[in-house]
Every structure is written in structure tokens, then in C-alpha cells.
Amino acid sequence: MYRPWIWITVCLLCATMIYGGKVLVFPVDGSHWVNMKVIIEDLHARGHQVSVVRTSDSWYIKETSPFYTSITLETESGFDEDTLTTFVSHMLEIQRTGKSAWMLFKLAMEEAQETAELHKKTNKMLEQIFENKDFLRSLQDAKYDLVLADPFIPVGVILAHYLKLPLVLNVRWTSQGEGHFSIAPSPLSYVPLTGTVLSDKMSFLERLLNVIVFCFTEYQFTQHVSPTYKGLVDKYLGPDKDFASLFQAADLWLMRVDFVFEFPRPTMPNVVYVGGFQCKPAKPLPEHLEEFVQSSGEHGFIIMSLGTLIGELPHDLADEIAAAFAKLPQKVIWRHKGDRPATLGNNTLLVDWMPQNDLLGHSKIKLFVAHGGTNGVQEAIYHGVPIVGLPLILDQPDNLLRIEVRGAGKIIDIFSMNEDIFFQGIQEVLNEPSYRMNMQRLSRLHRDQPMKPLDTALFWIEFVMRHKGAAHLRTESYRLPWYSYHSVDVILFLLTIALLILLFFAGLVWFCFRLCLKRKVKSD
Amino acid sequence: MYRPWIWITVCLLCATMIYGGKVLVFPVDGSHWVNMKVIIEDLHARGHQVSVVRTSDSWYIKETSPFYTSITLETESGFDEDTLTTFVSHMLEIQRTGKSAWMLFKLAMEEAQETAELHKKTNKMLEQIFENKDFLRSLQDAKYDLVLADPFIPVGVILAHYLKLPLVLNVRWTSQGEGHFSIAPSPLSYVPLTGTVLSDKMSFLERLLNVIVFCFTEYQFTQHVSPTYKGLVDKYLGPDKDFASLFQAADLWLMRVDFVFEFPRPTMPNVVYVGGFQCKPAKPLPEHLEEFVQSSGEHGFIIMSLGTLIGELPHDLADEIAAAFAKLPQKVIWRHKGDRPATLGNNTLLVDWMPQNDLLGHSKIKLFVAHGGTNGVQEAIYHGVPIVGLPLILDQPDNLLRIEVRGAGKIIDIFSMNEDIFFQGIQEVLNEPSYRMNMQRLSRLHRDQPMKPLDTALFWIEFVMRHKGAAHLRTESYRLPWYSYHSVDVILFLLTIALLILLFFAGLVWFCFRLCLKRKVKSD
Structure with a gap:
């Protein structure tokens, strides 16, 4: 007798009892869409209504589909095929001219500039969205149950907060780089940054490189990416909201990796691994x-x-x-x-x-x-x-x-x-x-997983819909200032106390010494 | 159509194809046994052979059972009912006399001493086991597939390493305190230690208390617990092995909590949450x-x-x-x-x-x-x-x-x-x-979980048997010295470089200043 059957039957019964939910999807174009589409088709098959927000210049995301209703924004996405292929060709060009450290640095700088440019365009697009009151009202009136977003471009993340809807991310990247770096502790001694081509076993020099790349990435994020959205976030979400914290406040992260592919590293309770969910058995060939x-x-x-x-x-x-x-x-x-x-x-x-x-x-x-x-x-x-x-x-x-x-x-x-x-x-x-x-x-x-990754993804999306969020799986540590998060204030306090005690005893010794000296002088 | 059925059918077919494995269990007596017994009964039901190691003075773990074969050690467990109830009564006595800070400190010291005593007795028991060559040979000859251990008392952990067997822990506590503290990054700003009675949202003073309790616990572990086993570990497992690392090298952690009960906190890929696996629907009352x-x-x-x-x-x-x-x-x-x-x-x-x-x-x-x-x-x-x-x-x-x-x-x-x-x-x-x-x-x-916690536990135990371990889910970061793990060496190196550059420029400015001064003196 193997009891999962009973349990899963109960789960399935509960799951089928859920009314068809309304899901608002903010995808990212290109290869990212290939993944999102798989989830959307499954959401549709499970009886949910899916609305996909796309731009009029979208190159993969079709306006009409049997699986979703599209909402087309008459704006430029800032992430179009031309920009991307030109960028890729340019990077290839640089790579082919030789791989000196200087060239790689130049490449990194150009990549950083392209990224900054992308975020400027995205911010402009968001400003257009927020100025379009009719559009915003239509989103509010539609009473969605959930926003499902690819956070590589933060449109969905920002709008989910504005609409006060539960947020599920289908994620490999955020504006801070590889998805985990936005949410989970990532010791740089064994968690390599993307772009370093390092494994989880590093020499001293490799760890040095990893730390340098991390500092560069953080600098880029805090100096060039996050400030781009500051005005918008302050205006529409409130001045107490911080751009980075919008990601950390997401209910659930469907991470498009697993630990057969990715090196083992710390993770968080609201990260669900769905790597390879798009894979399926082969069909016969033409x-x-x-x-x-x-x-x-x-x-x-x-x-x-x-x-x-x-x-x-x-x-x-x-x-x-x-x-x-x-x-x-x-x-x-x-x-x-x-x-x-x-x-x-x-x-x-x-x-x-x-x-x-x-x-x-x-x-x-x-x-x-x-x-x-x-x-x-x-x-x-x-x-x-x-x-x-x-x-x-x-x-x-x-x-x-x-x-x-x-x-x-x-x-x-x-x-x-x-x-x-x-x-x-x-x-x-x-x-x-x-x-x-x-x-x-x-x-x-x-x-060899208890459940197919795609079913895992669907289970957790519906979980967030059923419970209107997944706050119990999410730490609120991101609300702490960095010095509190890292206990710097506590350590400084303890050091101060230790110093005061030391000074007190040093003073005491000095006082006794002086006292003895005085007595000696007197007795002399 | 809901596809988990197909996938789960395949999984179950694979799972039932597994030959009945041989599992060697090192339980902990008392309330911990209540949990372990549930897993053992399920392992038995799934066709595995279970051997349970117990001591002759065991008070809950019966010598004969339809679910397991027992291996009785003619030693004292060091963790007997009398010691525990006496300890509990004593703690109660102290608590009832008033809850001053001094009394609580005294209580913590006594608890620490009791813990140290327990580990001394456990070490003695382990020495007796290692001297019993026939017993060790019988364990080796039995060709177990897996050690399943409660690591509150480290007998199973040490013997699994000696026998070179995959190790699955059924865990709430290790010798380092709450299980997570042995394996996952635990920011003290929002991860409270057991005994502090703090939540994940702490004031400055509460965070201070948490840091102090952490330091005390670590001191206790590194100065009193770990050294107790040093001789034994050096002698039987090799001088390169460190007591703490034996836990970190475990293949899988079945953690007896979930995030409905526990506050959200960082975790690791080889930690599986099975909290409440012992719970079952009510039967009719007498x-x-x-x-x-x-x-x-x-x-x-x-x-x-x-x-x-x-x-x-x-x-x-x-x-x-x-x-x-x-x-x-x-x-x-x-x-x-x-x-x-x-x-x-x-x-x-x-x-x-x-x-x-x-x-x-x-x-x-x-x-x-x-x-x-x-x-x-x-x-x-x-x-x-x-x-x-x-x-x-x-x-x-x-x-x-x-x-x-x-x-x-x-x-x-x-x-x-x-x-x-x-x-x-x-x-x-x-x-x-x-x-x-x-x-x-x-x-x-x-x-609302995709699988019943007990079935999750069984799945992962069998997973480790099928794949002879789960190394891909386990970081090897514990092999790094602490200063490398925390990138202290890299940070010091970078600071040194920065200092040298600063000194070089300061020298340059000084040199230029001197040069100007000389010229001025000359021109004067």
C-alpha cells in the first residue's frame, strides 16, 4: 500500500474545486517567452483565464492566441529583437578580435551601458502605462487573482505592487543578475556570479574575481538600475518603497533551474525549482x-x-x-x-x-x-x-x-x-x-522528482491563488536596513561595551597605580 | 486533464521497482522515537529491511517489533529517562523559584553542563562500539544501503562515516542546536535561536540577545561538545575530519518542521521539510x-x-x-x-x-x-x-x-x-x-502540499538509496576554512591593495610637495 495516492487524490479534488482564476501575465520577449508560454498553456488547460500584456512591437508574443487574451500596449518595449541581435553581433565582434583583459573589461562596460539603456526605456514605458489611467482602471476592474511575471524586465513586478496583487515570478534573472542574488544569502566563496565562468569550487584568485564581479554588479544595480525607477516608484508606490524590495516582496519564485544543473547554494522557502519544466518526451519526427x-x-x-x-x-x-x-x-x-x-x-x-x-x-x-x-x-x-x-x-x-x-x-x-x-x-x-x-x-x-516540474509550477501558482499570497514562506528581513540585517549595529554595540569595560579597567589600574605612587611618594 | 497522474504513476512504478533496501537506523529515545517509529513503519510497509540500533537501557525502543530487527548495545545510552526527568524536574524547580536574569543564566549554565555530560557519555558509548570489532564487522557485512539517524546524539552520524554509507538525518536538533544552524546561513537579525523565545521580527535589544545566545551556543559547541569527540574522530575517521563537518556532509536532512510552524529563513537544497509527518486523520474514540x-x-x-x-x-x-x-x-x-x-x-x-x-x-x-x-x-x-x-x-x-x-x-x-x-x-x-x-x-x-509529508520523507530516503547519496544537493563549502568561507582573506587582500595604492599616491603627493618645496627654497 502506497499512500501518496490517497493524499494526491485529496489534493487533486481540492485543486479541481478551485474556481478558474484570473491571471495577469507580464512576460519577457524572446527565449524567455518560450518558457512562459508553456506555463500559460497549462494554466489555460486547467481552466484559468490568462491575460498577457505585450507591446505592439513584440516579436514572439502573438496578439491572438487560443490560450490567452492579449493586452497590447502601444509603446516600445525597449527589449526588441533588433536591439538584442545588434547587441549580440557587436559582442561577438569584440570577442573575435581577441580576448584580452582590456577587451573583456570594455565588453563588460558596454554590456552595463546596454543594460542601463534597457532600464531607461523600460522606465519610460512604465511612465506611459501609469499615465494611461483608463488602462490602469481596466486592470483594476478586471479583478485578477495573481500577477505572473518574468522579472528580468520589472514591469510586472512594479504593476503587481500598484495593483496590490499576489506576485509569482517565473525567473532566471532579475535586475540584480541571477535570480537568487535578489533574495537568498549568497556566500561569494562558493556561489559564482554569472559571467565569471566559475564553478562552486574556487581558488583564491577565482574567489577574488567573484568578489570583484559582485561589487561591480552591485554598483551597477545601486547606481544605474535602481535610481532609474526611483521617481516612478516614489510617485506611484509611495516613498517608503525601495526598488530592490519590490522583488523581495514577491510571494513566490519559480526558479527556472534545478540542482542537477545549478551548483548547490543557499535558497529560501518561497523559491520553487522548476528547471526543465518545458521539456517533454519526444514526438515522432517528420x-x-x-x-x-x-x-x-x-x-x-x-x-x-x-x-x-x-x-x-x-x-x-x-x-x-x-x-x-x-x-x-x-x-x-x-x-x-x-x-x-x-x-x-x-x-x-x-x-x-x-x-x-x-x-x-x-x-x-x-x-x-x-x-x-x-x-x-x-x-x-x-x-x-x-x-x-x-x-x-x-x-x-x-x-x-x-x-x-x-x-x-x-x-x-x-x-x-x-x-x-x-x-x-x-x-x-x-x-x-x-x-x-x-x-x-x-x-x-x-x-527522479516526486512531481513533474511543470506540475510543481502549476501547483504553486494555484497555491498562491488559493491562499491569496504566500506570506508565510517569505521573510520580511528585506525591510531591515543593511546594517541591521548584517547585525553591524549589534556588533558595534558589543565592541563599544567591550571597549568601555576595557577602558574602565585600564582606568582602575591607572588609578590604583597613581594611588600607590602617591603613597610611596608620601611614605618616602 | 491533470498531468501529475501520469508523472506520479511513472514515479510510483520506478519506486516500486526498487529492490527492498537495507536501512540502518540510529534513533534517539523518548519523544524523538515517536517520530522515527512512524518512518520505520512506513519503510517496512514499502518492503525495506530496517535494523534499529538501541541500548539495553532503552525505555521506549522495544527489542522486538514486527517492523524492525533490533541491534542491542550492552552499553548505557547516556540519554536515559531518569537523567532527563531529573533534569526537567530540576529545571522546573529553578524556574518556579523566580525568573531573574541571574536565575536564567544559572539555568543556561546548568543546561550547558548537562549537555556536556550527555556528550561525554555518548563519546564513551562510541568508544565501546569502536572497540567491539565483531559488532563493527557485522555492520559492515550486513551491506546496508543507508544510515537513517537522529543527529541529536551523534552516534549514527559518526558510524555512517565510518561505514562509508549514505546518510539521511531525521532532524530537529544537532549538537549545534536547532538543525538549520549546522548547515544553512542563519542571519541573526531575523533567525532567532531556540531558547531566546524571540520571533523573526526583533527589536535592537532582542537582536542583541540573539547574538549573545548564538555566541554562547557556539562557544559551548566548539569548546565543550566538539572536543569531546575529537580523539575518537581522529582515531577512527581520520585526522582530516572535523566533528562539525560530519553533519554538514550528510546527504539529506529531513527537517521535522515546515514554514507553517517555523519562521521563514534561509535553507539548503538538501533540506526537505517533513514537519507534521506523524499526524494522521483521527480514528474513532474508545x-x-x-x-x-x-x-x-x-x-x-x-x-x-x-x-x-x-x-x-x-x-x-x-x-x-x-x-x-x-x-x-x-x-x-x-x-x-x-x-x-x-x-x-x-x-x-x-x-x-x-x-x-x-x-x-x-x-x-x-x-x-x-x-x-x-x-x-x-x-x-x-x-x-x-x-x-x-x-x-x-x-x-x-x-x-x-x-x-x-x-x-x-x-x-x-x-x-x-x-x-x-x-x-x-x-x-x-x-x-x-x-x-x-x-x-x-x-x-x-x-495544502503536493505530497503528504510522510510520503515526501519516504520519497527522499528512497531517492538517496536509488542514487547512492545526494551529493549534487549538498554544498562542499564546509570544507573551506572559515576565513575563506566568509571571504575574509579576499577582503583583507583587497583592503591591502587599496592601502598600497593609497600609500603610493600619498607618497607621490609627498614627493611632489617636497620637490616643489625644494625648488621654492632654491628659487628663494
Whole structure:
């Protein structure tokens, strides 16, 4: 007899009794939307009404959908595809010119400037929203039960506070960087910052780098990001509200990682890990693809994709990659933009788009050549496919490092690589069984959860709706000033007392000494 | 369509495919055993073989059981009922003589001494175990899959390391105090120590007290507890092992609290909350009790119990309590040791023992008069019964404080109370609907979990067996020296660099100044 059945039946009965809730969603465009959409579809399937706030220049978030009603803002999002791809191309350009410390510093400064620019645009958009009284009234009148927001752009976070609604975050990043840094204690000795490409085991110099990067990030946040929104927050939420505290006051954090992917670190009771919730079993392939991969025989096949944000690869680089692929006995499916490389082998199929999840879940797949976006890495873990990583920008090197230190993949520096290096790398991951075994171990760990991550996400969203928040899971420590939070005032007080006691005794000794001296002088 | 069904079916299939594991249990006697027994019975029901290590003087852990095989050590446990009840009586005696700061300090010192004594006895017991080579060999030969231990007494923790077995802790306390303090960052500004009777919202003076108590606890641990085991740990586990790190290296922590009971605080990925796992729906009452509670009519009934460790109450106190009960329209069931109080009313039934869980789950129950032991408080939350708390010793005041600050109960100082105060307190909790509503809100929150806490505990125990540990959920930060963990070395290095730069520029300015001065002198 295994009792979860009884318990889960009760839970499901309670859960189905919930009236269909009204959820107001503030997504972030691009790859973030891929994740949010999965949750929205599930919310819809469970009988909830979903309204999605989008901008008129949105590039992924469609105006009409069977799963949600859209609310279109006639403003610029400040986070459009053009800005992003131009930014990415520019970063690539800098990276390719050489990786000196100066260049990396310059890159970090440019990235910081781009971020500051993004927040300025977002603030402007928020100002437009707050000036639009009709729009605000319509949001208030709709009587939503919950705001579900991606806090990478803080529109949803700020409006949830204005509307006084429970707030659930679907989060990987906040304005302070990796989501945990906004909410959980993060000892810098073993919690690496994104962008440092460090693991949780660091040398002294690595820990030094981590502290420096942390200081830089905090400086950027407190000096350039937080002040951008100060006027707006003061005006519409009240002068007692602090921008950072708006995030910390969220009811629940659905964190898009788990500890198979992320290094273990402190967490908080209102953080729920839903990493890989978008992964699902493979569906059958389209006929022409199935035929192609079956033709690989016992050697199996490889897929390669560098994500959506990367434009054309330089010709020479594409040629090196194609030539390496041509030497393999495996078949290759390569999502490639631009001209057909001259060195392309017969075993390689170029495609504009591929059903990545279905290919990763195919029985004949041997290897995934990936740029290291979170979604792709999570899918590789889910299906247990080892990775050869060609990280380009943003968090991609950090994501792939997490795979490499677990022995489930190998990183190759795309900027210095040639045909041979790439070929050797692929051969190593294909022929050394430990890579596949380690990735399959990660896959087993990831799948061995009491509940599917997507169901966990849905359970907790509905939990917040049922109980109109989740205040009991959230500390209010963020209300403390920093010196109280870190007990600096108490320590200073204790030191002062210790000093006074010391001074008192020193005074006493001095007094006795003087007394003795006087007596001696007298008696002399 | 709600997909958890599919996922859970897969999980259950996987789970049932697991071969029956072999689990070696190191319980702690007394009320802790009540909890461990529940897990053991469930492990047995799920087809695992359980061996329980007990001492020949054990007072709750039976030698024969249908659920486990016992391994009896012919040693003294150092944690016997007599020591404990004598200790409790003594503490009560001190408390009743008045609650001056000096008395409380004296009490803390005596408690510390008792704790030190307990660890000395435990160390002696461990030495006897390690000298018994046949016993150790039999443990090794039995090829256990897992050690499940209550770390309040560190026998299981040390032996798990010696046997190189995965370690799961069923924990509320370690040798360092409340379990979290051994493993998770615990900012003293909002994480109160047990014994301080503080909440998570503290004034400056309260934070000061919390820091002082923390320093005292750490001093006690590092100077008196940890050194007790040093010789043994060095000899049998190796000189590189540190006593505190043995706890931190545990694979999984089944923490016997949840955040309906405990204040929100930082936690770690390998901490699983199973608070209230021992609670279960009420069974029908024995006939005479059912008759008695039914006779209460619409007024309902009250139960009172001060736990197992308290001997007879002083006559005068028992009389005051009985007289207050006699004035109530409710019926009362009172678990009472000693003589029948002279003031006992007809509405009060004295019992030696009562089916507490079944009474708390009865539809006619109105109130629980409790001493605040964790088990009782969890049961009250589970059944949604408000509490009038008469805390005596140990963690009881802290447990009840958690109920009081949520408005689900009221604490009365048993040492200064009289009939009137007690009567007024009971009346207030009975008649002010907020107490019952708040406790029922806690109950709803506690019960609204994706899985029953006991099933969660079982899932994770089996998870550790399936994967032979849970290293991916555990930080290895405990291997860092304290100055590295807190980045003290990095901060000192950065300060030194800053100082050198400052000195260099100061030198430069001084040099320029001197140069100008010289020239001026010359030109003059």
C-alpha cells in the first residue's frame, strides 16, 4: 500500500474545486517567452483565464492566441529583437578580435551601458502605462487573482505592487543578475556570479574575481538600475518603497533551474525549482527527418544549433565546422543560417529550423553541438544527450561550464577553434563513454522528482491563488536596513561595551597605580 | 486533464521497482522515537529491511517489533529517562523559584553542563562500539544501503562515516542546536535561536540577545561538545575530519518542521521539510471517551496534556487549574499525574493517557491546553485546534511563541498563573473567533502540499538509496576554512591593495610637495 495516492487524490479534488482564476501575465520577449508560454498553456488547460500584456512591437508574443487574451500596449518595449541581435553581433565582434583583459573589461562596460539603456526605456514605458489611467482602471476592474511575471524586465513586478496583487515570478534573472542574488544569502566563496565562468569550487584568485564581479554588479544595480525607477516608484508606490524590495516582496519564485544543473547554494522557502519544466518526451519526427536519421545506421546522428539570436557565422568558421562534420561517420543535422559552406559533406543536412526536443529524444542521437542557452542545455539534460559546447555570449559559457564540470560535455572556444580542434572535441565526446554516462546520470537525477516540474509550477501558482499570497514562506528581513540585517549595529554595540569595560579597567589600574605612587611618594 | 497522474504513476512504478533496501537506523529515545517509529513503519510497509540500533537501557525502543530487527548495545545510552526527568524536574524547580536574569543564566549554565555530560557519555558509548570489532564487522557485512539517524546524539552520524554509507538525518536538533544552524546561513537579525523565545521580527535589544545566545551556543559547541569527540574522530575517521563537518556532509536532512510552524529563513537544497509527518486523520474514540465528549453538547470539549517528561504538578497549581476548568461549560479531558485535585469539577475527566491525535481530530474539540512539545503543536496545527500554552522548559516556549504570533493560541506563564488568569486565558481563546480561524488557516496551509509529508520523507530516503547519496544537493563549502568561507582573506587582500595604492599616491603627493618645496627654497 502506497499512500501518496490517497493524499494526491485529496489534493487533486481540492485543486479541481478551485474556481478558474484570473491571471495577469507580464512576460519577457524572446527565449524567455518560450518558457512562459508553456506555463500559460497549462494554466489555460486547467481552466484559468490568462491575460498577457505585450507591446505592439513584440516579436514572439502573438496578439491572438487560443490560450490567452492579449493586452497590447502601444509603446516600445525597449527589449526588441533588433536591439538584442545588434547587441549580440557587436559582442561577438569584440570577442573575435581577441580576448584580452582590456577587451573583456570594455565588453563588460558596454554590456552595463546596454543594460542601463534597457532600464531607461523600460522606465519610460512604465511612465506611459501609469499615465494611461483608463488602462490602469481596466486592470483594476478586471479583478485578477495573481500577477505572473518574468522579472528580468520589472514591469510586472512594479504593476503587481500598484495593483496590490499576489506576485509569482517565473525567473532566471532579475535586475540584480541571477535570480537568487535578489533574495537568498549568497556566500561569494562558493556561489559564482554569472559571467565569471566559475564553478562552486574556487581558488583564491577565482574567489577574488567573484568578489570583484559582485561589487561591480552591485554598483551597477545601486547606481544605474535602481535610481532609474526611483521617481516612478516614489510617485506611484509611495516613498517608503525601495526598488530592490519590490522583488523581495514577491510571494513566490519559480526558479527556472534545478540542482542537477545549478551548483548547490543557499535558497529560501518561497523559491520553487522548476528547471526543465518545458521539456517533454519526444514526438515522432517528420518523415524526411526520420528517414535521414535512420540512414545513419549504428553510428547515429548529431545535431547542431547555435540558437536564435546568432546571425550568420563567418564563412571561414562555417567551413571549418562543415569540414569537421564531413569526416564523421555520423549523420549531422545543422541549423545553419547563411550560405552553404563549401566544405559541406554528404552526411550533413542544413536546416532553417528543427524540432530540437524531438531530435534530442530520438533513440539514435549521439551528440548535441550547442551554444549553451538554458533551454537547450535543460533539454539535453532531460534527454541525456552529451554536449559539445560552443558558447558565445551572456550566460552561455556559465551554463556549459555546469555541464563540463559534471563530465557530461566539453567546451570548445569557438573563436580560436579550427577543423581539427572541433573534430577532436566531437570525437572525444562521442568515443569516451563517460560523457554519455554522466549526462544520463544527470538525466536520471533530473527526472527522479516526486512531481513533474511543470506540475510543481502549476501547483504553486494555484497555491498562491488559493491562499491569496504566500506570506508565510517569505521573510520580511528585506525591510531591515543593511546594517541591521548584517547585525553591524549589534556588533558595534558589543565592541563599544567591550571597549568601555576595557577602558574602565585600564582606568582602575591607572588609578590604583597613581594611588600607590602617591603613597610611596608620601611614605618616602 | 491533470498531468501529475501520469508523472506520479511513472514515479510510483520506478519506486516500486526498487529492490527492498537495507536501512540502518540510529534513533534517539523518548519523544524523538515517536517520530522515527512512524518512518520505520512506513519503510517496512514499502518492503525495506530496517535494523534499529538501541541500548539495553532503552525505555521506549522495544527489542522486538514486527517492523524492525533490533541491534542491542550492552552499553548505557547516556540519554536515559531518569537523567532527563531529573533534569526537567530540576529545571522546573529553578524556574518556579523566580525568573531573574541571574536565575536564567544559572539555568543556561546548568543546561550547558548537562549537555556536556550527555556528550561525554555518548563519546564513551562510541568508544565501546569502536572497540567491539565483531559488532563493527557485522555492520559492515550486513551491506546496508543507508544510515537513517537522529543527529541529536551523534552516534549514527559518526558510524555512517565510518561505514562509508549514505546518510539521511531525521532532524530537529544537532549538537549545534536547532538543525538549520549546522548547515544553512542563519542571519541573526531575523533567525532567532531556540531558547531566546524571540520571533523573526526583533527589536535592537532582542537582536542583541540573539547574538549573545548564538555566541554562547557556539562557544559551548566548539569548546565543550566538539572536543569531546575529537580523539575518537581522529582515531577512527581520520585526522582530516572535523566533528562539525560530519553533519554538514550528510546527504539529506529531513527537517521535522515546515514554514507553517517555523519562521521563514534561509535553507539548503538538501533540506526537505517533513514537519507534521506523524499526524494522521483521527480514528474513532474508545466508547467511554466518545460518550464523555458527546455529553458536552454544543459547548464541546477541551483537552489538556503537559507531555510525558513532566512528573506531578505541585498540588496548589493543580488545584488552580482544576478550579478554572470546573467553571467552564465545556467538558475537559486532562492527562494528569498524581492526586485528584480537591477543586476538580464534574466536567473534568482525569486520565493517565489519552488518544491525543484522535481527540484533536474530533469534531467537538474546542481547545488544546498544551505544554508546547513539537509533536503536540504539529498535531494541533494539523487538526486546526487553537492552543492555550503552558510552556515549561526546553523548546516549549519557542514552539508556542510560533503559535501565538500567528494569533492561533495564547501563552500563559504557568509559574505566575492562578485560577483567574488561567480561566480568563481559556475564555479568551474559546470566545474570540480569531484564534480558531487563524489555527484553521495554518491547518489549511499545512495540508495544502503536493505530497503528504510522510510520503515526501519516504520519497527522499528512497531517492538517496536509488542514487547512492545526494551529493549534487549538498554544498562542499564546509570544507573551506572559515576565513575563506566568509571571504575574509579576499577582503583583507583587497583592503591591502587599496592601502598600497593609497600609500603610493600619498607618497607621490609627498614627493611632489617636497620637490616643489625644494625648488621654492632654491628659487628663494
